[in-house]
Amino acid sequence: MTEQLRLLGMGMAVPDKVMANEDFEKIVDTSDAWIRERTGIRERRFIGEGSLTELAAEASRKAIARAGIAPEEIGLVICATATPERAVPATACMLQKKLRIPAGTPAFDINAACTGFIYAMAAAQAMLPAIRGKYALLIGAEEVSKILDMADRGTCVLFGDGAGAAVAGVTGKPGTRVRIFADGDEEALSCGGYGGEDRHLRMDGRKVFRFAVSRLEGEIRALEEETGIPVSGIDYVICHQANARILDHVRRKFGLPEEKLYVNLDRYGNTSAASIPIALAEMAERRMLAPGKRAFAVGFGAGLTWGSCYLEF
Numbered sequence: 001m002t003e004q005l006r007l008l009g010m011g012m013a014v015p016d017k018v019m020a021n022e023d024f025e026k027i028v029d030t031s032d033a034w035i036r037e038r039t040g041i042r043e044r045r046f047i048g049e050g051s052l053t054e055l056a057a058e059a060s061r062k063a064i065a066r067a068g069i070a071p072e073e074i075g076l077v078i079c080a081t082a083t084p085e086r087a088v089p090a091t092a093c094m095l096q097k098k099l100r101i102p103a104g105t106p107a108f109d110i111n112a113a114c115t116g117f118i119y120a121m122a123a124a125q126a127m128l129p130a131i132r133g134k135y136a137l138l139i140g141a142e143e144v145s146k147i148l149d150m151a152d153r154g155t156c157v158l159f160g161d162g163a164g165a166a167v168a169g170v171t172g173k174p175g176t177r178v179r180i181f182a183d184g185d186e187e188a189l190s191c192g193g194y195g196g197e198d199r200h201l202r203m204d205g206r207k208v209f210r211f212a213v214s215r216l217e218g219e220i221r222a223l224e225e226e227t228g229i230p231v232s233g234i235d236y237v238i239c240h241q242a243n244a245r246i247l248d249h250v251r252r253k254f255g256l257p258e259e260k261l262y263v264n265l266d267r268y269g270n271t272s273a274a275s276i277p278i279a280l281a282e283m284a285e286r287r288m289l290a291p292g293k294r295a296f297a298v299g300f301g302a303g304l305t306w307g308s309c310y311l312e313f
């Protein structure tokens with residue numbers, strides 16, 4: 001296939017409410033020192049009384065403005081979320097109305113947990129005929145705080161809420177390549193939801209840690225092979241932000257200099273599907289994604305799911 005997706009404008013939004021590590025010391029038996037040392041997280045944001053769809057709309061408006069397009073030019077809306085505000089309609093449909101994207105435009109949600117944004121890229125890439133001559137709006141938005149068990153210190157300190165969005169166009173040049181996978185492991189990371197016995201997120205931290213490290217490594221090697229570009233020739237590696245020790249492992253394994261591996265989990269924690277698009281939006285804001293820059297993005301999460309993407313700007 002010669003036609004490829006290309007990200008043209010990015011935006012992000014996080015709630016105002018900051019939850020610092022110290023705030024958790026009052027809720028569970030933990031400490032700022034433990035959380036920083038074992039995870040690298042200093043603070044995260046919680047939506048509280050706010051609305052996830054509104055947050056996703058804010059991120060989307062910024063992405064649309066930065067891409068310099070009009071909402072009428074959007075031909076596809078995909079929202080990656082495991083924690084939608086409502087079961088139906090899809091968050092993407094609610095965004096369609098809020099953003100005045102024309103009726104008739106396909107809009108749907110994807111749940112691939114923390115790999116959601118990579119899955120959204122893959123879906124859009126597979127739906128290029130819907131986008132041709134127009135643009136796709138891809139969003140990752142999560143309110144993980146609402147499925148956290150605030151009595152479980154092993155999970156409640158790790159996650160945060162937020163939204164990231166990107167407008168993608170179609171280009172004739174070879175650019176984006178996307179890889180997505182899942183294995184059906186229900187035990188490592190799960191949440192009952194919808195009236196199930198346990199509506200909270202449960203995680204086998206050590207198992208997920210081992211899985212994350214091996215998948216990140218495997219995906220970077222696979223992208224090197226598929227693109228023919230060694231990671232040393234890539235400008236940035238953007239990994240799902242789950243734990244600083246996981247990121248450190250990747251940095252050491254591939255001998256990456258600090259500035260190549262983007263890290264923001266100290267400020268937002270793990271925002272699941274929003275993590276990669278928030279990182280992209282921050283990088284764009286800092287003018288790191290100038291034309292010609294190349295990045296590997298890699299995600300992993302509940303499902304278990306994992307995937308990766310080669311991006312050219």
Ligand code: ACO
Nearest residue numbers: 030031034113114153154157205206208209242243301302
């Ligand atoms: N504060 C203080 N102590 C804690 C806390 C806490 N917040 N959480 C756990 N501990 C304790 C444990 O109870 C345990 O105590 P024990 O030895 O008395 O039993 C001790 O710390 C060590 O626990 P471990 O689980 O071995 O700690 P570890 O160093 O592995 O860190 C962590 C745990 C941070 C969860 C780590 O395993 C991890 O990051 N795993 C990957 C998680 C991840 O990536 N999740 C996101 C997946 S993406 C998605 O789809 C949602």
